[in-house]
Amino acid sequence: MLTPAAQLTAILRRALAALAPEPPSAEFIASAEVTAAADARFGDYQANAAMTLAKARRTNPRALATEIKARLDLDPELTAISAPVEIAGAGFLNFRLTSAFLATRLGALLADSERVGVEKTGSPQRVVIDFSSPNIAKPMHVGHLRSTILGDCLARIARFLGHEVITDNHLGDWGTQFGKVIYGWKNFLDEQALAVDALAELVRIYKLANDLTDEQKQSAFEEMAERYLAEHRVSEGSAFYSESEAKLRKYFSPVRKAAQKASIVASEGSREELAKLQTGDAENRAIWQRCVDLSRAELEKIYARLGIHFDLWLGESFYNDRLAPLIERLQKIGLAEPSEGALVIFFRDDPKLADKPSIVRKRDGAFNYTTTDIATLEYRVHELGATAIWAVVGAPQALHFEQLNAIGRRLGIAVPTTHIAFGSILGEDRKLMRTRSGDSVALRDLLDEAEERARRIIEEKNPALSADEKAGIARVIGLGAVKYAELSQGRLTDYVFSWDRMLSFQGNTAPYLQNAFVRIQSIFRKLAEAPAPTVANDLHLADPAELALAKKLAQFAEAVPAVLDDFRPNTLANYLYELANDFHAFYEACPVLKSEGATRASRLALCRVTANVLQIGLALLGIDVPARM
RNA sequence: GCGCUCGUAGCUCAACUGGAUAGAGCGUCGGUCUCCGAAGCCGAAGGCUACAGGUUCAAGUCCUGUCGAGCGCACCA
Numbered sequence: 001m002l003t004p005a006a007q008l009t010a011i012l013r014r015a016l017a018a019l020a021p022e023p024p025s026a027e028f029i030a031s032a033e034v035t036a037a038a039d040a041r042f043g044d045y046q047a048n049a050a051m052t053l054a055k056a057r058r059t060n061p062r063a064l065a066t067e068i069k070a071r072l073d074l075d076p077e078l079t080a081i082s083a084p085v086e087i088a089g090a091g092f093l094n095f096r097l098t099s100a101f102l103a104t105r106l107g108a109l110l111a112d113s114e115r116v117g118v119e120k121t122g123s124p125q126r127v128v129i130d131f132s133s134p135n136i137a138k139p140m141h142v143g144h145l146r147s148t149i150l151g152d153c154l155a156r157i158a159r160f161l162g163h164e165v166i167t168d169n170h171l172g173d174w175g176t177q178f179g180k181v182i183y184g185w186k187n188f189l190d191e192q193a194l195a196v197d198a199l200a201e202l203v204r205i206y207k208l209a210n211d212l213t214d215e216q217k218q219s220a221f222e223e224m225a226e227r228y229l230a231e232h233r234v235s236e237g238s239a240f241y242s243e244s245e246a247k248l249r250k251y252f253s254p255v256r257k258a259a260q261k262a263s264i265v266a267s268e269g270s271r272e273e274l275a276k277l278q279t280g281d282a283e284n285r286a287i288w289q290r291c292v293d294l295s296r297a298e299l300e301k302i303y304a305r306l307g308i309h310f311d312l313w314l315g316e317s318f319y320n321d322r323l324a325p326l327i328e329r330l331q332k333i334g335l336a337e338p339s340e341g342a343l344v345i346f347f348r349d350d351p352k353l354a355d356k357p358s359i360v361r362k363r364d365g366a367f368n369y370t371t372t373d374i375a376t377l378e379y380r381v382h383e384l385g386a387t388a389i390w391a392v393v394g395a396p397q398a399l400h401f402e403q404l405n406a407i408g409r410r411l412g413i414a415v416p417t418t419h420i421a422f423g424s425i426l427g428e429d430r431k432l433m434r435t436r437s438g439d440s441v442a443l444r445d446l447l448d449e450a451e452e453r454a455r456r457i458i459e460e461k462n463p464a465l466s467a468d469e470k471a472g473i474a475r476v477i478g479l480g481a482v483k484y485a486e487l488s489q490g491r492l493t494d495y496v497f498s499w500d501r502m503l504s505f506q507g508n509t510a511p512y513l514q515n516a517f518v519r520i521q522s523i524f525r526k527l528a529e530a531p532a533p534t535v536a537n538d539l540h541l542a543d544p545a546e547l548a549l550a551k552k553l554a555q556f557a558e559a560v561p562a563v564l565d566d567f568r569p570n571t572l573a574n575y576l577y578e579l580a581n582d583f584h585a586f587y588e589a590c591p592v593l594k595s596e597g598a599t600r601a602s603r604l605a606l607c608r609v610t611a612n613v614l615q616i617g618l619a620l621l622g623i624d625v626p627a628r629m
Numbered sequence: 630g631c632g633c634u635c636g637u638a639g640c641u642c643a644a645c646u647g648g649a650u651a652g653a654g655c656g657u658c659g660g661u662c663u664c665c666g667a668a669g670c671c672g673a674a675g676g677c678u679a680c681a682g683g684u685u686c687a688a689g690u691c692c693u694g695u696c697g698a699g700c701g702c703a704c705c706a
Contacts (some may be wrong), residue, residue: 035648038645038651048647055686089648089687090648090649176705340704342704343704352631355702356703358703359703364704366704394700395700398701461668488643490642493635494635498641505668506654507655508643509668515666519665523665526665527665565645571643574643574653578653585671587665589670592665594665
């Protein structure tokens with residue numbers, strides 16, 4: 001089933017090709033389009049072809065529009081879809097869908113309960129989607145939320161559109177942080193705590209080791225000691241001054257010395273543990289494996305809760321064996337060259353990257369993440385057979401992906417990695433929520449809070465429900481609110497994290513959409529004696545609210561594929577919001593159960609199709625719908 | 630210094646990639662439940678799209694410059 005826009009576009013192109021005495025070029029015809037009108041005052045769809053063609057021909061656009069209209073008026077297919085086109089403004093061609101067409105389309109959408117008119121792509125790809133990618137032994141926090149939710153959503157949409165999708169969780173399970181983790185494991189591990197909450201304990205020992213080795217934290221300690229002394233110098237009187245400062249210095253001195261010493265010991269220790277791990281030390285290897293297993297188990301719980309599935313879990317460690325041969329090859333073909341002790345790839349012929357070389361082997365002989373990512377790219381293309389690769393990774397890594405793709409081109413790898421970047425998470429103070437320092441909200445706590453807030457609201461709105469029902473609904477609504485808050489927003493804009501806004505259930509939020517679905521279910525529950533129709537061939541639409549809703553439903557098939565044009569789920573979220581809006585307006589204006597005959601059948605059909613679109617559309621965003629709320 | 634992403638209503642964000650009088654939500658103010666669920670609906674107020682030029686029938690969108698913000702630019706990932 002072609003979308004209205006596609007049908008009208010085909011008709012427009014026919015009319016352009018029929019222009020006499022001289023039709024426009026094939027390229028021009030192929031690029032001409034009919035798109036949804038910006039404003040309902042100008043009809044439902046519009047075409048700008050007359051203006052662009054007039055510009056090329058240096059003729060009057062309105063005169064040209066008149067000529068095109070003359071051709072369009074002769075097309076019998078058009079009269080079945082649209083009222084006669086109107087010429088407006090500088091030369092716009094405006095189309096208005098007829099109520100007969102919309103009624104027919106509504107019937108077709110009603111019959112197509114699985115896809116509601118959405119066609120599969122004509123050029124399916126095998127696409128590897130790399131998202132979430134948390135680090136082992138670090139807490140999964142709000143910073144991972146965007147990649148996780150965005151990536152899952154894109155995977156769902158790509159699958160729905162007929163692509164072969166492989167989701168890959170590219171875990172940060174290797175690298176220098178494991179020196180610290182193992183050092184912490186050997187020196188600070190609390191087995192009991194590990195049994196209770198493994199991830200929390202891993203995080204604790206990592207942070208402990210990290211803080212110890214962090215020079216900035218050390219100097220912060222120095223400052224604190226000095227400030228403490230300075231404050232006491234003022235508050236104490238001069239009489240006791242010399243004595244008390246001397247005392248304080250006496251107390252602080254050994255503490256400071258001990259801290260400095262601990263820092264040096266921990267830094268050296270971490271480096272040693274890392275070296276042992278990398279050279280295959282059995283004990284460290286075993287500790288690493290346990291950390292990976294424990295973390296993986298915790299991560300699985302979170303993903304299960306979010307309804308997210310990964311086909312592959314190929315972390316950085318998976319590529320270890322491939323790195324040395326890769327480096328050898330890079331050297332052999334002259335792509336990588338020694339520089340300042342490291343092995344480096346230069347992009348001298350690329351003006352943008354000329355002064356931005358890429359290190360593939362560090363001075364100490366270790367590989368870094370560029371090395372791993374080259375190996376990953378090769379694996380995905382050569383072993384997995386990917387024809388597209390999407391990496392859902394934060395915007396700050398744009399340069400890394402440019403470099404990676406430049407390397408890929410030089411290696412003759414046909415598929416680039418598409419960097420699907422997103423903005424930063426900001427606190428309510430508009431400052432960046434940092435990953436390492438500061439207390440970022442743990443993802444698990446965030447989800448708990450979301451459910452709890454949802455539960456309280458349900459308690460207030462619908463106390464009659466059973467406790468079980470309330471809990472289930474709270475989960476669906478709470479998680480939906482969190483996901484929708486991310487997805488309804490342009491992915492590149494920085495995201496201001498706000499509990500209140502995220503969990504407010506008014507306006508453009510998931511609960512608003514879920515509520516529209518629930519109301520429809522309520523109508524169908526009341527229809528107990530007369531089940532909802534699944535086919536209807538005598539539909540009739542008259543009320544403006546009915547027509548607006550039917551038109552919006554027909555546009556679902558336009559909204560879904562558009563998401564992948566530029567990887568923007570917010571356009572689908574926005575569509576669903578407008579749909580819910582149109583439904584609510586229809587619901588106010590047009591009683592369903594009290595109407596009769598063809599009107600009643602048509603309104604029930606509108607309800608049924610709206611429910612289907614809401615359910616499928618939200619599912620594409622990774623969001624469930626409750627039966628009541 | 631170079632590069633990337635931005636700057637839109639008091640606040641948080643849209644604007645179908647160059648289309649018509651820039652739209653929503655929150656907040657504020659005013660209507661609306663003897664009527665299918667008021668988490669709703671209807672209405673009002675709120676704008677020199679950071680600024681200055683340019684390109685053309687048409688610029689929030691493209692080009693140049695200025696100001697401002699955030700983030701990257703050789704051994705952390």
